Amino acid sequence: MNRQFVLLALGLILTIPVFQPSIFSKQFKPLQGLHVVKSLPLNMVAGSTYEWEVSFVNPKSESGLMNVTLEVAEKKTVVGFGEFHVEGILESYDNPPGEYHTLTLTFTETGGGVFQSQALINERFNIIKLEISSVPNLMPGEYTFTLTITVNYISDMIKSAVEFLHNMYNEKIKLCAESPETAPNTYWLVSDNLWAYKALEKHDQKLSNTIKSKLIELAKTYKLPTDAKGLPISYKHEAVIGDTVPTPFNVTVQYTLYSDNYALKTEIANGTAVMEDWQEYADLLLYAALSKHWEGKDDNATALFNKAKNMWDGVGINDKAAKADGHYATYKLGLLLYTSKVLGIKLDFETQLIATIWKLQDETTGGIITGYKPDGTPFGNTNTETTSITIIALT
């Protein structure tokens, strides 16, 4: 009997890795109460505008990223770019005395007849009102209009990301590794674990404290520059945890503290040369902005923040590094979002920014992929640094 239970338990445990990918992958649950309030007419005329309304219930009544996709297709012909135009409004409200909100949905045609819009929703009840118009010279035919709505919750994003950090954590070393694929045996004190401890503070206090203690211990051991709490610093990244940093920034030097069956590394901006062009890098501007805020110099902080914000080109933060690399860095999105929250300046592209991060969250591990190309294709791998700053920003 005892042996049977042990075998059963072992079987269950061994089964988990086998099914893990499918369990970890994105799961879909039905959107509650989705129904058509106002139908499109069965017969339409090219060149005219028609209304379509659907409503649904926000399942969790918490902040979520809503993706609305309208796909127009015709049996015999290919729908071309610009043949349809879609405008939309989201009306949302909670149970009384909840406030009533309206939000304009901006649709982008991502393919011929495929329109996408994203918005952050908070309220329980939501109505999407669409106005669909076509050009007068639209080819007559039988058109199918498919409206797809997905809602992804920030809390789920964070939960998955935290799970990623759990998996990156090495119990023996008491730190998170850099990356599960490219550097599973490399442990960066700064920035990875400095940010990981901060990211886990509100989600796994115990683990956060363990990492923090280890960082303090290693800083002492290797005589690294530290902040007032004894945490290792880089003269840059500690701005995220509430420390001030000096400007202008010096060139960053990467140090290998230990190298054997694993490597301990850190980086410090203590090179002899000063970075004259530091204001062309969004991350440095944002570290400086945070630092000025901690110093109580919010005017300076805002000015620096705006410089970084203005590097947003509609796809990503197109700073000097992005221009040189030909791809965008995801962690800078998290850094920008976090700084905007600290300074209390809402980004007018916040929804798009969060949607971009969401697309870069690995379905299997919950980690955030480090970069993406101008067409939105993920570039790079998941890592601790990017995932940590994302958790910090979204929490």
Add this chain to the structure above:
Amino acid sequence: MQRKKMLIAGLAIALLIGVASAALISYFGQVKMTATVKQAVLLDGKDINNMPILQTATVSGGESFCRYHWLQSQTSVPVTVGLYTWPDEAGITVTYTTTITELVGAEHYYDDCQRLVGLNVWLTLSDLLAKDLQYTVNVISNPKFAPNINIFITDGSGSYRVIHAWGKEWDGTGLKTVTFKQLLDGTMGYGASIRYSLLPPDLPEGSPKYYYSESELINDYGSWYAYFVEVRAQAGASGGQVLRPTGFKAAGITIEVPDSDTFTTVTLQPGEFLPFYICYKFDLLIKTGTYDIYTTVKPAPAS
């Protein structure tokens, strides 16, 4: 022993829950609808798609003739259509001509004290060919003015016939409509014109006094400004359509087809009904024979 079993089972369940909770959950919903999209513009009441107008003509040199057609917009936005005629034979000139209309203007009559006492609004329907048109005139007027309105028609020769006299049958409130068929059948060939006048009936030259009733002089300056004219035409059994609603300036098009390779474009307003003629003119020296001439109408490409 029991505790051990529970521990193992609990461990397994906890692992399962822990893994499952890490999944990225999307809430997903989809609705789908199918609709039949029809052409934006009708030609002669039919879908213009792949429907060329074929005009076969056996001609002698110097002949010309026109054929009546109509376009109707079904859209809620302005739509531009292109007319394209071929073949582009030497010696054949094709023109597109709208049938109607230009509201030429209005004349105002004043008494000795410079008070407006009458007006004459006219519009000219030109280039008529069809024999079965039916017209509707809608009038909104001031009560004091309305009973004196008559509608006249002329074939363009200068003499007017009263085709409708409201007199005192109408108190002038609201919209008043009169419908009449084309009265001058047989005399209104292509190029003739008709004219409608809204005119106080007894407006002799030089007479300053016009009466709303036997005792009340029409002398309210403001009362004369409230007039509204709308003409609808109905061809055959099709429904009455607004030709140029209340437009005081609606010049027709007369476009000579410049080049068979290019569209001649016309913009239709939402719901507009546009009668037009395709006129064919054959040069004196054209080779006698039978010609097939095609015209297609297509919505112009989106700009």
